[in-house]
Amino acid sequence: TGPRVLVVGGGFAGASFARALKREDHGIAVTLVEPSGRYVACPMSNAVIAGLRDIGAQHFGYGGLEAGGVVHVPQRVVRVDAARRRAALADDVVLDYDRLVVAPGVDMRFDAIPGYDAAAAELLPHAWKAGEQTLLLRRQLEAMEDGGLVVISAPANPFRCPPGPYERASLVAHFLKTRKPHSKLLILDAKDAFSKQRLFEQAWAELYPGLVEWVSLSFGGRVTEVDASARTLATEFGSHKAAVANVIPPQRAGAIAATIGVADQTGWCPIDPVTFESRLAPNVHVIGDAAIGGAMPKSAFTANAQAKTCAAAIARLLRGREPESPKLINTCYSLIAPDQAVSIAGVYEPANGLLAEVQGAGGASPLDAPRSAREQEAVYAQAWFETITQEAFG
Numbered sequence: 001t002g003p004r005v006l007v008v009g010g011g012f013a014g015a016s017f018a019r020a021l022k023r024e025d026h027g028i029a030v031t032l033v034e035p036s037g038r039y040v041a042c043p044m045s046n047a048v049i050a051g052l053r054d055i056g057a058q059h060f061g062y063g064g065l066e067a068g069g070v071v072h073v074p075q076r077v078v079r080v081d082a083a084r085r086r087a088a089l090a091d092d093v094v095l096d097y098d099r100l101v102v103a104p105g106v107d108m109r110f111d112a113i114p115g116y117d118a119a120a121a122e123l124l125p126h127a128w129k130a131g132e133q134t135l136l137l138r139r140q141l142e143a144m145e146d147g148g149l150v151v152i153s154a155p156a157n158p159f160r161c162p163p164g165p166y167e168r169a170s171l172v173a174h175f176l177k178t179r180k181p182h183s184k185l186l187i188l189d190a191k192d193a194f195s196k197q198r199l200f201e202q203a204w205a206e207l208y209p210g211l212v213e214w215v216s217l218s219f220g221g222r223v224t225e226v227d228a229s230a231r232t233l234a235t236e237f238g239s240h241k242a243a244v245a246n247v248i249p250p251q252r253a254g255a256i257a258a259t260i261g262v263a264d265q266t267g268w269c270p271i272d273p274v275t276f277e278s279r280l281a282p283n284v285h286v287i288g289d290a291a292i293g294g295a296m297p298k299s300a301f302t303a304n305a306q307a308k309t310c311a312a313a314i315a316r317l318l319r320g321r322e323p324e325s326p327k328l329i330n331t332c333y334s335l336i337a338p339d340q341a342v343s344i345a346g347v348y349e350p351a352n353g354l355l356a357e358v359q360g361a362g363g364a365s366p367l368d369a370p371r372s373a374r375e376q377e378a379v380y381a382q383a384w385f386e387t388i389t390q391e392a393f394g
């Protein structure tokens with residue numbers, strides 16, 4: 001029998017990895033442990049929130065992986081003995097492995113903002129994991145009276161999908177402009193700068209004049225406490241009463257990472273940038289949002305790129321060969337309107353033990369571009385979604 005690789009988590013990172021490793025070497029036995037039979041993708045879920053897309057378009061199954069020879073075990077990994085190379089599942093089954101790949105995504109830090117715990121998220125959704133939370137925020141916007149204040153609060157770096165809160169703001173602004181034109185959107189930010197900032201600000205000024213207000217950290221943007229039942233968000237500069245509040249809290253690697261011992265005191269997982277092997281446990285690799293990707297942002301594009309790099313490295317390691325130093329690419333598209341998008345791209349390579357951005361290799365959409373260019377990018381965004389989900393899930 002061939003070597004055994006066990007994958008924890010069937011999101012963009014874990015699913016892409018499992019398929020890529022099978023393509024690298026069909027003789028490796030690849031088992032994917034993922035409790036859910038249906039993955040709900042976050043990219044494009046902001047369009048669901050704005051009423052532009054059906055949640056069904058976000059659903060993916062594991063049939064494509066199984067057809068490619070990956071074994072899907074619908075369970076949760078609860079413990080790992082890294083010295084003995086074995087993982088225990090919630091149903092007490094124990095699986096042995098030669099290499100373990102941990103891809104659990106993120107968990108919300110429900111201890112970071114006083115008043116914002118898991119129960120509060122049922123009233124003030126984060127909608128930062130797609131599914132029920134996405135639909136809850138959608139329903140709240142739909143039910144809101146015209147003239148209400150919508151508040152989105154964004155966390156400090158690092159967090160899943162750096163341009164995501166601002167894409168969401170753009171599409172919510174579109175919804176308000178067309179459906180509830182007396183309403184306002186306030187973004188409370190725990191940062192002084194954000195991804196594609198000038199592009200977003202230009203879009204808001206042009207497409208949604210007077211509707212969107214962004215408050216930076218220095219001007220009281222950081223939410224210090226919430227009262228979920230009153231829908232109030234306190235900041236150092238005063239408090240805001242929202243009709244609908246979308247609180248995106250700080251995050252950390254999915255809980256299993258800390259249980260296994262691959263997360264450090266930051267809550268994220270330090271890795272070797274060539275093999276994605278954990279700095280804290282041998283034969284355990286971490287990919288996707290859970291990993292500290294150096295300069296690489298936490299995105300589905302990144303998760304897929306890291307998955308393919310890690311699969312190539314593990315295939316070589318298991319055959320006693322040296323892994324090759326990689327170059328990885330990330331591109332993030334963001335919709336600024338239903339049919340318009342902007343993008344940012346970067347290239348990354350190992351440097352000083354981290355993934356560093358290759359200077360001069362990336363770039364963002366030009367400012368002041370004609371509408372046709374933005375429309376073209378929205379077509380690319382949709383094509384990208386189809387390609388990435390096809391690569392991950394088949």
Ligand code: FAD
Nearest residue numbers: 009011012013042043077104105161256288289299300301
């Ligand atoms: P996930 O996709 O979260 O997958 C983790 C999986 O691990 C889950 O299925 C979970 O069930 C499983 N798991 C967790 N713990 C265990 C355990 N103990 N045992 C077994 N399984 C476990 N990225 C882009 O590139 N482009 C975009 O346009 C984009 N838009 C976004 C918009 C929004 C609103 C949001 C929130 C995110 C967006 N992203 C986008 C980011 C993207 O969704 C994430 O970066 C990506 O999902 C990370 O993949 P992952 O596999 O690391 O984690």
